[in-house]
Amino acid sequence: MGMKLRQIILISFFIYSEFCFSSTAIVSAADFSLNNLEVEHMVQPLGLDIKEPQFSWMMQGDKAARGISQSAYQIVVKDKHGTIVWNTGKIANADSIGIKYGGLPLVPESRYNWTVKVWNQKNEVQEKSSWFETGLNLARSGSGNWDNATWIGGNDQDLPLHSQSLSVFRVKYVVQISSGSQKASFILGANDSRLMDKNKNLYNLKNATDKSYIKLEFDISRVNAGGEACINIYRQGYSKTDTLTPLTSIVIPHGIVSAENQNAKHNIEVSSNFGIFNFWVDGTQIELPRVNFWTTGYNVNPVGPGGDYISFPMVADIGFSVNKGEQANFSNLQILNYRAPQNALFTEPETTGDYKGIFSHKPVNGFTVQDGVYRLNGSANGVFITADPSHGSMPLLRSTFAVKNKEIASARLYATARGIYEFYINGKRVGNDYFSPGLTQYNITQLYQTYDVTNFLQGGKENAMGAQLAEGWWSGAITFQGENWNYFGDRQSLMAKLVITYRDGTKDVVTTNPKNWKFYGQSPVVLGSFFQGEVYDARKEKDLKAWTTSSYSDAKWQQASVVPVDAHTAFIGSWAHCMTGTVTEHNYDNFTLVGQMGPSVTNILTLGAQGVNEVRPGVFIYDMGQNMAGVPRIVIKNGKAGTKIVLRYAEMIYPDHEKSGENKGMIMLENIRGALTQDTYILKGGDEIIEPHFTYHGYRYIEITGIEKALPLAAVKGTVLSSISKITADYGSSNDDVNRLWQNIVWSSRANFLSIPTDCPQRNERMGWSGDLSVFSRTASYVADTDQFLRRHLQALRDLQDKNGRFGDIAPIGNGFGGFLWGSVGMTVPWELYQQYGDKSVLTDHYAAMKQYISYLDTKVNSKGLLDEATILGLGDWLGPEYSKNEPVFLWTVYHVYDLWIMANTATVLGHTDDAAIYWQKYNERKKFFNETFVDRTVHKTIQTDGLLMDTQTSYAVPLALGVFSEENIPYAAKYLAEACIRKNTDDNKIEHKPYALMTGFIGTAWIGKALSDNGYADIAYKMLENEDYPSWLYPVKQGATTIWERLDSYTKDRGFGGNNSMNSFNHYSFGAVGAWLCNYSLGIQRDPAAPGFQHFILQPQPDFKGGLTNAHGYYDSSYGRIESAWKIDDDSWSYNAAIPANTTATLYLPMDKKTSVFENGKLLQKGNGVTFIKYENGRAVYQLESGTYRFEIKK
Structure with missing residues (x-):
């Protein structure tokens, strides 16, 4: 059937369906309303780039009313002309989430109105309307339709340098020592402002001008006697131990500098990676020893080597020196970016006239500049000169355009940047988001934003628009590795398209291009860097008053330049994973530009x-x-x-x-x-x-x-x-410290769900560490609506998945370390999202990547059946007090089994029956292997591969929670877990801890509460929760924590920071994974695995009958509405209250004796009125509840 004929038939059907239903449906005064009409989890989204978006809505009614449910729905979607493009007809179904569009192909850059009509259980009807707009790239292929808009920005000469903030860099220069002289020095890192203010450095130093510096002395004094030339490194004013003698001497081999060429010109290149120096002389790198795992070189930073320490030196001031009687020339001085393409940030052009460069501000005897050569004559006193090479600012771009003198129907701005941007039209800021376009794996997937700017334009007048750009994640510092500075590119650029639609149907399109746009490199935002901070010179505002209005004169501005992504502006090439050695190609061959996915960053x-x-x-x-x-x-x-x-x-x-x-x-x-x-x-x-x-x-x-x-x-x-604008869960109890713990979880979620799920928001990481997210994702899905946010992150994981199928330890960007437990994020997160939100498409989108990962794991099983990471950096129960006792390969195997379980279930859900059969077989095989290898066959305790006893909390909790122990081993494991919790335990530092100490790390902590509660030991889980001694969840709370800490003892009142001053984040959500237990077990709000998405769910409260908590209460805002749960323990009874949202049902498990009387709303519980007794099992009465509110009282 031809496409046009098919479309005609569909249109005819839609019109007929609307006629039939419109003529019979009557919207009555029903006992419910419709709210939260969303498309792809967003209310009235703009710029939606998806061919088959999903619709959802929420029924709401009187909370006291019971049994409100949806019996049928109908969705009608119309285009801007009012033509029906989709009409579902009346669907007898209770689903109100994940309804996939099935109409005529959607058209880019178009508004669609949609109406949902819902029938309740009484056949009463309500309807409500909303709209959505499509974007530029519904096919999600390439960039979409930008009407020839180009990426614009500055050119090579516009690259700014703020020398007091640049700690990763290269310097190149040519040095020539005059005949009869022996030494000449290049100066860098001079006059660092932190070292000139005793309040800004650890050593309380207050240096005068030119009293703090790094001096690189080119020394040929020993060459004539048969010795080798060298570069002597001096450090002055950086620590109290600095002396006038060199820190070290870098020996230059005879083959590079010899007696014959010692007075010739020599090309020197120095790189500084957070203070680790490397040297090239005449193009040859000088071989130096390894400083740390990442890098070789020589460390000049007195605080410590590499990115794990406060960084010294910055470029700061640069210059030259010679001793008295010495003469030398320097030339071709450049400061360059460290990472390819290594463009120059500072250079001085050769001039034949008067020198007006950076050293001209303070004449120094013996220093002259002629024809681009810096000439030093030490004569009687020597020469020492420095200057600040800083220049430029973050880019500004602007343009003017005419708007016709007729009524404007709508105006849409589509914009994105390489870097981050803020856009202005006619003097007003567009949007309220921060750091757009957000972080993605830019070389493969980048986002653009769509804004409604109808009210910004002035008809019949000249209009103006402009943008301020800054580094963001594109340029500058990113991750803890200096090698990643300017990870994507060395300059910022903008691409935008403004579409003005007039009431008469005509359109004007304005795009970024070098002809009509201008560039300015002296904005007040001198530096905009996530890691280094912002430098703002408000004095520059005087030249930029009203710069985004048409009245502003931009005569001093230059024409914008096209900024391509190529080997001249960005890193194009390959990099080897530091852990696996796998080589990844970094290019833009598969680049895709799509509309905003998920929430942006805002002021909340x-x-x-x-x-x-x-x-x-x-x-x-x-x-x-x-x-x-x-x-x-x-x-x-x-x-x-x-x-x-x-x-x-x-x-x-x-x-x-x-x-x-x-x-x-x-x-x-x-x-x-x-x-x-x-x-x-x-x-x-x-x-x-x-x-x-x-x-x-x-x-x-x-x-x-x-x-x-x-x-x-x-x-x-x-x-x-x-990126979390709304918290979707709450927890409160009779214990204020536990309540503070919950708030700490919430605050760490807010701080670390910022464009991507970061590990921490403060230090030089702020990256998407996979292990942290994997263990926290279940908690996160309760704290906030994370569906679109984490689906965006899954895209980054797919973008970085290597050719072997391995998921990155970090995403975006990649590299890092972690191994199998970290890589499992690519399995656990999509499964958590499916279970929480009931959307199969997340599994569909990710299925191929999941299969590839499972295949990768297959290749890592060695001849003994063990997973082999082939590196020392495959992590285990990270930061656990008993880390060394929990053999990493044990946990790797547990997660391998769990990954296979997820894979088999995913294949089953998606109907891939052949795949499912294969994965179920693999699952059973690996599960059997685990139980035969890691469980002692006599006493059934956990053991290591060498047969030594493990017997730790983590070794029982994780396999129990993830269903890896065999049926035979489960009761033993549960018993041993309980014993491991109630006994005293000794940590890796040989310190003994009291009973109920939390001995788990990142991995074990996520699962210990579930493992205890599922196996009848909820009382122990509560005792561990309420423990206030280290290690415990409440220990940081007692120390004043307001967020979750990276270490359970990041700070103690008696030991301070415990020597962990460097790797010590005070905002790290991993240990906050207990939040899922608070929701799932203390409150008892649980997903029903057989019915993902909470249309039917489990209420399984586990009150603290044997402990100190006398009540707990809270809620979860599911896709169907708010679920409330609360219990309270009194002397002779306990009570339980619940609220079940409209169009949902719940199975309630009430802990009670079989003969106990149960009262509901003050009356002895009887069958009916929304409550159905199902059975009594394992000390619990099981009921089916319809929507409504319930108040149960259980007599003891």
């Missing part, structure tokens, strides 16, 4: 400062009272122009402890590591607001310097940023 809350302390003269530390991710909003009154205000951020302050030394009371930045985490604001004068827009920080404390006296608390706010 504003906090006020709770206190301020002037810890040193002029150093003011504000306590926000809550660890958070975001930026400050600081009001300055009557500021003086040119005043520099510096903001630094920390999660903790140094305690009153002997190990704090001179830093007592100061903010603790060691755990921020290689991230500078500093905002600098230069006042323009008068009243101003400091509110960075192109960075964010994880912090509780803000240090403010540069002000004369403390600002009022009301002047210091915290703008909380997150």
